[in-house]
Amino acid sequence: MNVVETRERLAAARAVARGRVAVVMTMGALHDGHVELLRTARGEADTVLLTIFVNPLQFAPGEDFERYPRTMANDLELARAAGVDIAFTPTRDVMYPQGAPAVRVDPGPAGEELEGASRPGFFHGVLTVVNKLFQLTRPDVAYFGEKDYQQLGMIRAMVRDFDLPIEVRGVPTVREPDGLALSSRNRYLAPAERRAALVLSRALRAAANAQADPVATGIAEFATEPEVKLDYFVLTDPMLGPAPAHGPARLLTAAWVGGTRLIDNIEVQLP
Numbered sequence: 670m671n672v673v674e675t676r677e678r679l680a681a682a683r684a685v686a687r688g689r690v691a692v693v694m695t696m697g698a699l700h701d702g703h704v705e706l707l708r709t710a711r712g713e714a715d716t717v718l719l720t721i722f723v724n725p726l727q728f729a730p731g732e733d734f735e736r737y738p739r740t741m742a743n744d745l746e747l748a749r750a751a752g753v754d755i756a757f758t759p760t761r762d763v764m765y766p767q768g769a770p771a772v773r774v775d776p777g778p779a780g781e782e783l784e785g786a787s788r789p790g791f792f793h794g795v796l797t798v799v800n801k802l803f804q805l806t807r808p809d810v811a812y813f814g815e816k817d818y819q820q821l822g823m824i825r826a827m828v829r830d831f832d833l834p835i836e837v838r839g840v841p842t843v844r845e846p847d848g849l850a851l852s853s854r855n856r857y858l859a860p861a862e863r864r865a866a867l868v869l870s871r872a873l874r875a876a877a878n879a880q881a882d883p884v885a886t887g888i889a890e891f892a893t894e895p896e897v898k899l900d901y902f903v904l905t906d907p908m909l910g911p912a913p914a915h916g917p918a919r920l921l922t923a924a925w926v927g928g929t930r931l932i933d934n935i936e937v938q939l940p
């Protein structure tokens with residue numbers, strides 16, 4: 670595995686990369702969800718390029734940028750074991766040599782909803798860094814997790830609207846055996862919070878199985894964990910548009926478990 674920190678070394682590695690090139694973008698603190706993205710990429714592409722960068726631009730003031738887990742040595746071990754060919758691990762100065770960029774990707778009105786409503790500037794920051802990483806890595810295909818379902822949709826929209834010659838592939842959410850969606854932020858949870866956090870996946874499953882009113886069913890499940898503060902629990906169509914009356918749809922939720930904000934979502938078939 671070639672670990673590169675600078676643009677020059679990335680460009681040199683990219684120039685000799687073989688065949689179909691896949692990129693998996695992460696903020697590090699790798700877990701089995703990330704490994705699943707890498708495994709899928711490994712099975713479908715000739716060269717797998719991993720990026721690890723905790724992007725300051727997508728954190729609002731007061732969010733967890735400073736305390737976000739940074740586990741680079743372990744990340745590189747996992748990456749090596751997953752068959753990554755190139756790991757790009759830029760510093761902040763390498764990504765943003767001019768400081769915070771003056772020009773940013775505008776996610777449009779959809780980027781102000783759900784995650785964008787609770788995390789001001791989040792999708793401006795995500796799409797700006799994803800766009801930059803697309804330019805720097807020039808992948809044929811990029812893998813993102815369905816755990817961050819709205820993010821996946823916003824990235825698909827950017828690729829479509831900016832005519833980027835990149836295939837975007839979504840990978841189903843990897844869960845703990847008890848249902849909790851894997852997330853780097855799960856590391857913040859104390860044991861009692863870890864138990865309480867199960868309410869997200871439990872509420873989504875209960876809502877998905879409800880005969881009527883899935884949203885009310887999900888919200889009622891949250892009431893069983895009063896120490897978990899619900900941010901949103903919504904039903905949309907699979908593209909995050911208005912909820913349909915019948916057929917395929919998506920349930921999405923976000924909640925605060927103590928000081929940790931978690932998200933999850935599930936596919937649902939409305940009767």
Ligand SMILES: Nc1ncnc2c1ncn2[C@@H]1O[C@H](COP(=O)(O)OP(=O)(O)OP(=O)(O)O)[C@@H](O)[C@H]1O
Nearest residue numbers: 695696697702813814816817842843851852853854
């Ligand atoms: N449980 C999971 N299953 C599948 N993909 C995942 C999972 N968790 C994260 N990913 C994907 O991995 C990529 C990198 O995500 P990121 O580094 O932000 O990890 P994260 O666990 O989502 O972190 P955080 O806890 O900060 O939200 C994204 O495409 C994300 O959707």
Ligand SMILES: CC(C)(CO)[C@@H](O)C(=O)[O-]
Nearest residue numbers: 694695696724795798817
């Ligand atoms: C896509 C991403 C790597 C951009 O920083 C981040 O939002 C993430 O890890 O999901």
Ligand code: BAL
Nearest residue numbers: 696727728795817820
């Ligand atoms: N997991 C998406 C990136 C973030 O929450 O900041």
